[in-house]
Amino acid sequence: MQKPDDLNLEDLLKLKRAELPSKAEWNEFDEGLRRKMALCVVRRESVWSRVSSKIPSFGYASAGAAAMLLAAVLFLPAYMSSVDSSSSMLPLSDAHSESLPNLAASFAGNELLGMPDSENPIAASMMSSESAGPVSYVSGSAATLAGLSTY
Amino acid sequence: MDIAKTGSGAIDAPKETTSLPADSDIAIVNRVKAGDMTAFDELAKKYRERIFSVVYNMVANREDAFDITQDVFIRAFTGINSFKGNSGFYTWIYRIAVNMSISFIRKNKLRRFFSFENVNEELAPSEIVDKLMVHSSGQKSAVLKELREKLNESLQTLSIKHRTVVVLHEIEGLSHDEIAKITSTTAATVRTRLHYAKQQLQGLLKDYLENRSK
Numbered sequence: 001m002q003k004p005d006d007l008n009l010e011d012l013l014k015l016k017r018a019e020l021p022s023k024a025e026w027n028e029f030d031e032g033l034r035r036k037m038a039l040c041v042v043r044r045e046s047v048w049s050r051v052s053s054k055i056p057s058f059g060y061a062s063a064g065a066a067a068m069l070l071a072a073v074l075f076l077p078a079y080m081s082s083v084d085s086s087s088s089m090l091p092l093s094d095a096h097s098e099s100l101p102n103l104a105a106s107f108a109g110n111e112l113l114g115m116p117d118s119e120n121p122i123a124a125s126m127m128s129s130e131s132a133g134p135v136s137y138v139s140g141s142a143a144t145l146a147g148l149s150t151y
Numbered sequence: 152m153d154i155a156k157t158g159s160g161a162i163d164a165p166k167e168t169t170s171l172p173a174d175s176d177i178a179i180v181n182r183v184k185a186g187d188m189t190a191f192d193e194l195a196k197k198y199r200e201r202i203f204s205v206v207y208n209m210v211a212n213r214e215d216a217f218d219i220t221q222d223v224f225i226r227a228f229t230g231i232n233s234f235k236g237n238s239g240f241y242t243w244i245y246r247i248a249v250n251m252s253i254s255f256i257r258k259n260k261l262r263r264f265f266s267f268e269n270v271n272e273e274l275a276p277s278e279i280v281d282k283l284m285v286h287s288s289g290q291k292s293a294v295l296k297e298l299r300e301k302l303n304e305s306l307q308t309l310s311i312k313h314r315t316v317v318v319l320h321e322i323e324g325l326s327h328d329e330i331a332k333i334t335s336t337t338a339a340t341v342r343t344r345l346h347y348a349k350q351q352l353q354g355l356l357k358d359y360l361e362n363r364s365k
Contacts, residue, residue, distance in 0.1 A: 007360055009353055011279045012302055013321040016208060018274035019267065019299065020200060021217075029203075033195060033221045037188065037228055044229075 176240035183231050191231075195224050198241065201323060202248045208318040209252035211265045211307050219255055223248045238332055245319070245333045253311055267303055270295045286362070298359075305355040313348035316341055321349075 182190035207216035
């Protein structure tokens with residue numbers, strides 16, 4: 001059981017509040033702080049003046065180049081988008097609605113179609129060829145529609 | 152006066168928490184932001200002792216503590232525009248002080264030597280000095296010197312996190328919530344750290360405390 005006049009940890013730690021510098025040391029501290037602050041302000045101003053003094057020495061050419069670069073950065077995206085919209089390519093939405101040419105009509109005028117195979121020079125050469133491989137069909141192709149097989 | 156609760160729910164002895172008026176600081180900060188350098192002098196004068204105390208008890212070297220305290224104010228001065236007033240100015244500047252002290256300790260881990268202030272007998276709470284002298288036969292200054300050495304030695308054995316909460320709560324008298332804001336943790340974490348740190352200190356100072364209480 002702790003007696004009222006017993007020392008505890010909190011008491012000891014409170015004593016540390018009394019570990020402080022003297023008045024003279026605080027005066028020195030204030031002086032040092034003011035000096036550092038003034039240095040800080042001077043440094044900040046000198047950085048700004050150095051940057052601003054560099055600007056005229058670039059000359060008109062550099063300024064012009066910088067302006068052009070800025071303009072390019074600003075207007076290039078707008079220009080690119082306008083070029084895209086005015087191009088001759090069909091928009092994708094229209095592609096599927098374009099009708100394909102009527103193949104039956106285009107082959108109807110072909111005089112070879114009505115001939116018997118023996119009289120048809122193309123069919124005759126195909127049948128006589130010994131090196132002919134297996135016939136492969138491409139379903140839905142124009143040749144299949146026309147009754148011709150494709151190799 | 153403020154009564155602070157410990158982690159176990161028990162109530163500590165009334166703590167003399169430092170009243171830190173935030174509103175008046177905001178007005179001064181606004182003057183500094185407007186370019187009034189003398190306004191910053193007011194802030195420095197107001198907080199220099201508290202900031203020095205935090206830094207000094209963290210780094211345990213009075214010369215370094217002076218330099219770091221000045222740098223804390225310089226950092227606050229140069230970064231004053233980043234202070235938005237969401238928390239009190241003192242929370243902000245205490246946070247700068249704690250962070251700068253921690254980074255100093257980490258950087259100088261290998262080449263550290265300690266130097267301490269003398270206890271100003273006039274500032275030492277008389278009731279505590281009286282308790283201390285009841286069981287001492289030596290001179291007051293010698294007793295205080297011995298205690299200072301023992302205390303500082305024990306404090307330096309704590310980890311940075313634990314030392315921070317002990318310094319801010321037990322020496323500076325800040326509340327758990329204030330410390331939580333400064334250290335970017337929760338009040339519960341602060342309580343846990345404080346409990347653990349005090350247990351460690353009790354163990355280290357056990358012999359000293361028992362001898363003084365016989």
